[in-house]
Amino acid sequence: MSEWSHIIIRSFIFLFVLFVMTKLLGKKQISQISFFEYVSGITIGSIAGEVIMGLDNNIGHGVLAIAIFGLVTIAVGFISLKSNSFRDFVEGKGTIFIKDGKIMEDNLKKEKYSTDELSTLLRKKDVFNLADVEFAVLEPTGNLSILLKKENRPLTPKDLNMKVANDKVPQTVIRDGHIVHDSLASAGKTRKWLFDELDKLEVTMDNVFYGQIDSYGDLTVDLYDDKMQQPSPQTRPLLMAQLKKCQADLELFELETDSPDAKKMYKKNANKLNEVIKILSPYLNN
The missing domain is CATH 3.30.240.20 (bsu07140 like domains)
Incomplete structure (x- = not known):
């Protein structure tokens, strides 16, 4: 069998092995990689690369090494779930970069970040003015989480005491x-x-x-x-339009009738329908 054939066969074998190992390690290995997982991932990739290219002629040695690193990573993840101190040691803790609107210079130096790099991280969060930030922390994954000062945060319906409908999964x-x-x-x-x-x-x-x-x-x-x-x-807009038309018709009937009892009845029902419209507005307005 030629050398090219060996490389092709080894590539398919270790593609399958790495796929299985990644499935066992879970999605966290992809989305939120810790220091230990970073080192483990690089090592596993290096081992696979060497065995595929034939630097180690024994495929079993490569599979065993990858299995060991994978199992150790799984064990570390399991222990991290049980022990907070162990998790802090392995995965690290968040580092505060901005507190009460003030840059924590010592923490920047500790993590080897410059102010330019901090500004870059803020711009990735669509923040271009450092004075707008109340609190910022560098997560163990390398992402920067920020809290804007209250006057710079976007308004929410809750801030305006507006009632909105709850959303369900589309x-x-x-x-x-x-x-x-x-x-x-x-x-x-x-x-x-x-x-x-x-x-x-x-x-x-x-x-x-x-x-x-x-x-x-x-x-x-x-x-x-x-x-x-x-x-x-058009279902909701049409329903809202019909409700408003009915409410307007009741007010018109109130003005046109000469009967006091009828005026009272039309006014009462127009007010009730107006309350219904207010309640349904968050649900029926696009």
């Missing part, structure tokens, strides 16, 4: 032009409802590439034909 009911029946059932909808909604949007199933039901039960679609204007759901 359900993708059409993917690549095919109906996803599990998602349709999770949303509590049927195929008949789906086709009825497509008729309301004046589109056919053949032209729908992607469809999603939002937390209000409205269907939003993306079409294969990009030149066509994307239809938007």
Whole structure:
């Protein structure tokens, strides 16, 4: 067997071994790598590279070495879940870079960061003025977490004492032009409802590439034909418009009638409907 054949076979073998080991280590190895996992990952990759290129003619030695490093990494992760002190030692702790709006120079030097590098990390968080930051900490993963000063934080509905509707997880009911029946059932909808909604949007199933039901039960679609204007759901706006029209009609009836009892009745119901509109506004306004 030629040397090229050996390399190809070894590559496929260790591709499978590394894939299995990564699955055992879990998603954390990819998303939030610690100091120990960083060292372990580099070593495992180096071992695999050497064995694939034939520097170590014994494939079993390479598999054994990778298995040892993988199992040790799994063991370290398990112990870290049980012991806070061990986790702090292995994974490290966050380092405060800005506290009460003031840069902690000693901590910057400890982590070997310059003020320019700190500014770069802040810009990655869309913060260009250091004076806007109340608190910033360098996480063990190398990411910078920041807390803006209260006057610089975006307004939320809670700040304005506004009531908003709770969102639910959207359900993708059409993917690549095919109906996803599990998602349709999770949303509590049927195929008949789906086709009825497509008729309301004046589109056919053949032209729908992607469809999603939002937390209000409205269907939003993306079409294969990009030149066509994307239809938007009209159920909630139409319902809100009808409620407002009914409320306006009651106020008009109150003005037109000469009967005191009728005026009282129209005014009372107009006020009740107005309260209903206020309650439903967060749910029905797009």
